[in-house]
Amino acid sequence: AASRRGARSEEDIMADLYATRRRRRCQLEEAASGSPLLDRLRRAVASALRVGRAAKKQPAVTTPATNGGTATIGGGGAIRGNGENGHAAEDKVQWARGKAGEDRVHVVVSEERGWMFVGIYDGFNGPDATDYLVANLYASVCRELPTDHDPPPPDDAGREQRPPPSSCNGRNSADDLIRRRGRHGAVLDALARALRRTEEGYFAEAEARAAECPELAMMGSCVLVLLMKGADVYSMNVGDSRAVLAHRAEPDLTSVIMPPRHRHQHSADGHVTEEIRRQFDECDMTELVALQLTMEHSTTAYKEVRRIRSEHLDDPACILNGRVKGSLKVTRAFGAGYLKEPRWNKALLEVFRVDYVGVLPYITCKPFLRHHCLGPRDKFLILASDGLYEYFTNEEVVGHVEAFTSRFPDEDPAKYLSHEILLRAARQAGMGFHELLEVRQGDRRQYHDDVSIIIISLEGKIWRSSA
Template sequence: MLSRMFTECDGQLNVSFGYQCLGPRWKETNNAKEISTLEKDIKKQSNKSTFSCLSGAALSANVTLANTNICNGLIGTGLLPGLDSPKTFQRVPSSPSLSSADILSTSLQSNVSNLSNCSSPQSDDIEWDTTALRSMSAPSKTDGFLNAMEVQMAGGAAGEDRVQAVCSEENGWLFCAIYDGFNGRDAADFLAGSLYENIRINLNTLQNGEKEDGFRQSVLSCLQQALEQAENDFLYSVELAMDGRPDLVSIGSCVLVVLLYGQDLYTLSLGDSRAILATSEGITNGLMAVQLNDSHSIDNEVERSRFLSDHPNEPGTIIGGKVKGRLKLTRAFGVGYLKKKKLNDALMGILRVPKLVSPPYVSTQPSLCVHKVSEGDHFGIIASDGLFDFFSNEEAVNLVQYFILNSPSGNPAEFLVQQLVSKAAKNAGLTLEELMRVPAGRRREYHDDVTVIVILLGSNHRTATASTNQ
């Protein structure tokens, strides 16, 4: 079931997306009674998916420092609409018109030209380019599990955050990703235009006949290889374009990818976005919040110790609580000037990092995890760090649980964002209306860009709650 919600506050348009997984027997309907009946009967259906519902919401705080659609053209127009918020899910049939190799090679060629030529802002009335979407998601017919005859997609932007979700009811898998860009949107745009396709190509080389543990490790290896390929391609493009745009060497992004396939929930992360699991497994009352990935920041003592051990006896590696005085993150995509001397040399004056003794100072080694979903696992929260500036893992889980109990057919991700804005306004001594009138850019004084996805796990958690409260 596709859903779309628009809210307008003093001229600012926010869009959230939602998706109800109804299994292989689902059919589109515009009849409210039919939809209600379908919702009640979800738990009776044979559903291949491990999740029953996906919801997402996002809010902008930052002015975009660069407006380069890094994969402009074939991929970029489909994945990066001008409307600065996530779009609703859209059913996308596969097309054999282009091979994956054609897509990647074309996008990489366009990267170089578009990095050098920053395009003007796009109009807010631009809609999805469905031709580009079909090309991007055109899987070849093989035995790989990410190949499907039909997928459903959502994607969009909030300030420097980028978000993607791709689902196949047919094959029972879900891919979600949040790219939290910094110092500009170029790195996050690049990830939105290439990482999913890299992952799909790598995963579809796997053989399903492997033993269970071996197969899981192979999936994790494929995720890491896809990230490495994207990083190499991005930094290569930056090197080619840095004469015209030296600022590109300082632009980077956090990466959080979640892949749900069967009972296995895989995560890959760089930076400080978080994947939180809400589970009742092993406890008697309520839900426990389990963070599935590490926080790659100087503020994390474990990560700080690892970073210092990688640069022994070198003074000035941490200055003012930041890596070389520039970045709190210890692992991130892009940010080439903290990884390669020649990229640092492209910067002028005080922008250049002095005494680059033992680069790289920012790692691209991701945190990887696989979790087998159990009956006690209720939902997952995937969010950029803007959410956790205001709520702990436990508070976020409690808010989602409260919302689901009281509004079983609503959007818990949007509720989290609403609660964040209310708390930000209160902390600043403003009313909600006053905060919402603050333009993007100045809003960064009160809250960061925030993107949230909530995945309801299992087929019965939400519907059982809904029937209880009717």
Template sequence: MFSWLGKTASSCLSPTGRYAPMSKDDEQGSGWEDDALLWSKDLEKHSHGEFSFAVVQANAVLEDQSQVETGRHATFVGVYDGHGGPEASRYISDHLFNHLIIISHRKDPGLAQENREMSEDILKSAFSETENGFLTLVRRAYAIRPVLAAIGSCCLVGVIWKRMLYVANLGDSRAVMGCLDRSNRIVAEQLTRDHNASMEEIRKELTNLHPEDSQIVVMKQGVWRIKGIIQVSRSIGDAYLKRPEFALDPSFPRFHLPEPIQRPVLRADPSIVTRRISGNDKFLIFASDGLWEFLTNQEAVEIVHNNQRAGIARRLLVTALERAGRIRQMPYHEIKKLDQGVRRHVHDDISIVVVFIDHDMLDGDEAAAPQLSVRGFVDAVGPSNFNFS
């Protein structure tokens, strides 16, 4: 799975997965090339433009999963930020996109593929099927591996379908659009809502939904947490905070609740934004919260706007790592020497996909764009079954 680790510096993965020499500019850059825990795709094509992809591992086991699926008329992006373990994010990566395809076919079984439509209902159903599937897996394994009930994942999905954009989110991964304003300056528009207890509106929402529970949100070690345990209010998984049958006993002190829950504490219904892509919309940044810990929305879009496309996701990632190092008084060349797990004390797993929108392709012939399925970090590239388009 990680067979690429330890390759020599001054090389990167080409679209075929082979190593290709870097440009002179990159060779003289920040020295990311010998970071064995950083993976990137400089630039690939999708139906409406190009995309750049980068991932870095910090945990002992990578808990982030990510994917891009390109079709003839549509593009799918998924960023899944796991917590407690990798099982939920891996499950989402293996199932959510497939549910989307199956449900879209089920909705319009008589239509030709090119006439099918995307909708918020299809997205919601795909999330629901994924949640139910993972909870079924937890139920089947609960007797022999109860800790699966404490594993969950944020889930951020974007679909570009012709001139429409659909973004669905659970948790605090974030999608940001880079747009030009009337003065032709690049500005950031956050498309997603952070479902995190650090946000006052989320704390109010939880308090209103659980008026009988004075401990629904509490401050613990300087951080607002739901039931004193978790920061995100929506996720796939985290079964012990959704169904009383998955309660964990005191042998799991981190996840044990003194009183059983009467109804779900966390939710799995995504926030969804739908918008028509305008001529001022230039690119999208999809990223797990590890990026936004160190970069503001505006800083991120300015970096993308002011630099060449090739390798831009990696540039964002390295910028975040350098800032993490400055906070911990540890330069990036020292961070790279840290092992998985130890590195988590400096930064989180981070996944970034930058999707450029080329407007001359929105109404054009997308047949030239390859139908690819790209999985972050594992360097799995193959044909996509994004055939509802």
């Protein structure tokens, strides 16, 4: 392949690159118009519901609505068929979870809106915050994104916020680009508003119940949300759960593709052409690489620690023993009012209070937001709470899923990852795997954190598991 490229000029190579981008965008627009991925994912979710009920030997429940409604998996145990009014049915199936029941997974495939919503809520100090998120966050997203303001049609092919040099018909104006980016930004802003208003509702309820349940001020949750429509993926997170995209590697040409006015400086010795060839030769385009779509909000992130310390110069103990006020590892979270306002801290029993200095919040619920446009090189998405990443790097997770699905295409890679976590947790605790399994589900938290995993194949499959 390298020898064949040698006869090509720099202009030929660049023309091929741009033509490939145009073809990719045409393919994405055609795929999005019929939304075949959404149809396949809807069927996969329905299949997951059936398999989950059979595995748990639960009685049959109402099937998910298909007449313009939604198919929903509620990770706290709720499985609902939602009609157009958005109100859930009462049918429930309980999933195995930790002693405190703090983790929730919420998956909604909406035919009416043409999107899929995935939420992973990793709670702490109790289950109320995560229960509130499952019951209210998606409904709030629907209010903030009414049907006539749904996410825009697909943008560029696989490069976040970078347009191709031309569209399918050869025209691509700066105004079009600004309009598309503005619409993507509007979707992300709507997700952030939905989260903020959901938290406001949670605190209003906590205040109304403060006399009977002051501990609500301590409860909170990490939030990871993914909204998929066509080729567009919108992600939002607070805390340390992650969304990781697995995609095929491609050569990095950012350092060699220069503006046309500079190319003549190197055209004599063919510098640019040779560098492009080298990048193609060195890049293994069959390899899957990991792209993290979320941002880490924990005391392991230097920027987060620096931000908190700069906001609390009069409190040298704002970060203590690797935790915010010696209490919480995450630096952003839903709820957890005792680290956001002095009044919530004062409402707690003295044994649970922190030494709150001043009035500024120690943690916030300000989310990290990102838009990504899926391309042909993108293969699958992995969404998981932080327990997975206590044992694996992003690259290891992608490698394990790729190897497992290649060898066992009909098996469940999410359950495989859960199994691997238990193996590593048992080894770390000096126990045998079966010894760990004999420990009661709730008591295992002294050996490993609760883990929720969702894997979405862009071929239209979805798997979920917990450990």
